[in-house]
Amino acid sequence: xxxxxxxxxxxxxxxEFDSLAPLRSVSFKVNPGEFVALLGxxxxxxxxxxxxxxxxxxxxRGKISVGEDGITSAxxxxxxxxxxxxxxxxxxxxxxxxxxxxxxxxxxxEAEYKARKALxxxxxxxxxxxxxxxxxxxxxxxxxxxxxxxxxxxxxxxDEPFAALDEVTRLKLDQDLRDLWVESQMTxxxxxxxxxxxxxxxxxxxxxxxxxxxxxxxxxxxxPKSRSMETRSDSRxxxxxxxxxxxxxxxxx
Amino acid sequence: MKPMVRKVVLPLIAFVAIxxxxxMVVRVKWISSFILxxxxxxxxxxxxxxxxxxxxxxxxxxxVGVSFVLSLALGISSAIILFTSETVLFxxxxxxxxxxxVPIIAIAPLLVIWFGYGIPAVVASGFIVSVFPVVASTLxxxxxxxxxxxxxxxxxxxxxxxxxxxxxxxxxxxxxxxGLRICGGLAVIGAIVGEFLGGVGVGSIIDVARAQQRIxxxxxxxxxxxxxxxxLIKTIDLVSYLLLRNWHPSEAKDL
Numbered sequence: 001x002x003x004x005x006x007x008x009x010x011x012x013x014x015x016e017f018d019s020l021a022p023l024r025s026v027s028f029k030v031n032p033g034e035f036v037a038l039l040g041x042x043x044x045x046x047x048x049x050x051x052x053x054x055x056x057x058x059x060x061r062g063k064i065s066v067g068e069d070g071i072t073s074a075x076x077x078x079x080x081x082x083x084x085x086x087x088x089x090x091x092x093x094x095x096x097x098x099x100x101x102x103x104x105x106x107x108x109x110e111a112e113y114k115a116r117k118a119l120x121x122x123x124x125x126x127x128x129x130x131x132x133x134x135x136x137x138x139x140x141x142x143x144x145x146x147x148x149x150x151x152x153x154x155x156x157x158x159d160e161p162f163a164a165l166d167e168v169t170r171l172k173l174d175q176d177l178r179d180l181w182v183e184s185q186m187t188x189x190x191x192x193x194x195x196x197x198x199x200x201x202x203x204x205x206x207x208x209x210x211x212x213x214x215x216x217x218x219x220x221x222x223x224p225k226s227r228s229m230e231t232r233s234d235s236r237x238x239x240x241x242x243x244x245x246x247x248x249x250x251x252x253x
Numbered sequence: 254m255k256p257m258v259r260k261v262v263l264p265l266i267a268f269v270a271i272x273x274x275x276x277m278v279v280r281v282k283w284i285s286s287f288i289l290x291x292x293x294x295x296x297x298x299x300x301x302x303x304x305x306x307x308x309x310x311x312x313x314x315x316x317v318g319v320s321f322v323l324s325l326a327l328g329i330s331s332a333i334i335l336f337t338s339e340t341v342l343f344x345x346x347x348x349x350x351x352x353x354x355v356p357i358i359a360i361a362p363l364l365v366i367w368f369g370y371g372i373p374a375v376v377a378s379g380f381i382v383s384v385f386p387v388v389a390s391t392l393x394x395x396x397x398x399x400x401x402x403x404x405x406x407x408x409x410x411x412x413x414x415x416x417x418x419x420x421x422x423x424x425x426x427x428x429x430x431x432g433l434r435i436c437g438g439l440a441v442i443g444a445i446v447g448e449f450l451g452g453v454g455v456g457s458i459i460d461v462a463r464a465q466q467r468i469x470x471x472x473x474x475x476x477x478x479x480x481x482x483x484x485l486i487k488t489i490d491l492v493s494y495l496l497l498r499n500w501h502p503s504e505a506k507d508l
Contacts, residue, residue, distance in 0.1 A: 056404045080408055086401045089500040090423045099419070103409040131499045151409075 005033035005187030006067040006076060006155040008053055013062035015048050023048055024213030026062070028206055035181050035188045037198035039244070040208030041252060046191045050157050053189065054080050066155060079148035081158040085140035087132040093119070094128035097146045104151065118146040121180065138169035149180070156188045174200055178227050195244045199237060200227060205244065209251035217247050290469040298473040306458065310477050313444060313454035316372055317481060320379025320440040325433065328387025333417070336395040352385040357443055361450045370452045378447030383440040390432025394425025427501050430493040437489050441482035
């Protein structure tokens with residue numbers, strides 16, 4: 001369906017703000033096609049880190065490389081999902097999903113065809129002529145997800161996308177996101193402060209701290225590739241969340 | 254209370270009550286009709302002077318319309334130019350405030366000298382007082398586009414033109430509509446002031462009738478000018494509703 005996922009490598013990445021530098025000497029490597037969580041408490045700079053990977057902010061020091069050498073920027077299809085849906089309120093659902101393709105210069109026919117396919121994947125095909133104001137929070141987030149998938153990205157960046165949703169909707173969207181990733185070959189970086197979300201969704205977890213610089217722990221997720229509601233009652237899931245919880249406490253104490 | 258009662262019946266009752274009291278107060282000579290003409294006298298003037306008033310109203314409507322369209326077009330385009338370049342913004346924005354603070358009544362005679370008697374001076378006067386709200390509100394709208402949406406457009410490498418048309422202008426629409434409401438009211442005031450000295454339209458009738466002590470005719474003409482302003486603002490309200498009802502809280506459907 002899409003190209004192989006892009007690798008992401010950060011070397012000694014630092015972003016200084018006025019007085020404090022919440023992001024200091026961060027180095028990591030994400031392999032092509034991996035699903036990785038950046039887990040940390042609020043204010044540890046994980047959103048900033050994601051924006052720097054997307055090229056939306058410049059680091060003070062250090063280097064980010066997206067994709068192996070020799071990949072042209074046109075082949076770097078990066079998508080970003082924000083903390084809220086951030087749809088264009090004056091456009092209907094379909095128009096919101098076609099937007100990235102329009103900006104990249106696709107024809108209207110192609111854009112609408114691909115947008116409908118993306119809406120189908122998130123289960124909103126019947127809502128294409130609704131305005132965002134008429135959708136629930138969960139549906140808006142699905143539209144936002146469809147908008148990010150419509151370009152068939154090889155790197156998908158998500159910044160606590162489901163944090164504002166109710167628990168049931170959130171579990172459902174976590175499941176859908178994991179399934180979408182399994183079907184595709186894209187690399188996914190998922191920023192979250194939720195331990196159980198990180199444990200359920202990803203293959204590897206990078207833990208960031210507010211007090212200590214860099215990435216303190218890299219944890220491999222022992223769970224099988226395909227996840228379902230039963231995964232949450234798997235004993236390995238329980239052990240992983242407990243392990244993450246004690247490390248979380250250690251980092252913040 | 255039913256909406257029909259609230260929106261139509263109550264204002265109507267209030268209108269009839271005020272007009273009746275007014276009529277009575279003048280008829281029993283508590284106030285002289287030379288100072289405050291009774292409503293029936295105003296109505297009488299509206300009927301008797303209808304040809305003159307109607308002709309003047311058409312002229313004024315034309316001048317107000319041209320002033321409004323000029324303010325709309327030049328106001329929005331100057332705001333876009335100011336927005337596009339920070340240098341231009343900081344260099345020129347302070348001077349746009351001139352249009353807000355200029356005492357129009359004092360410079361109207363100059364406009365007559367520059368443009369001659371008649372419609373051009375009137376349009377200039379209407380434009381000068383009504384353009385600033387459009388510039389200011391459009392600029393505010395353009396500057397308050399959502400930062401996350403700006404990031405989204407940047408991520409997909411949107412050109413400046415794409416960002417303007419697909420992000421900044423639609424985001425400013427509620428602000429622009431607000432500016433246009435203010436602009437519409439001011440365009441009428443500015444045009445009437447211009448007509449005082451320009452010698453045409455409803456403003457000229459007000460000026461001449463006052464000199465002739467025809468206070469009833471002054472009132473009739475003022476009433477027409479107010480109705481013109483009201484009609485313009487109501488039209489803008491309707492356009493605003495049609496453009497924004499689906500997505501902006503200010504025009505939400507079930508209000």
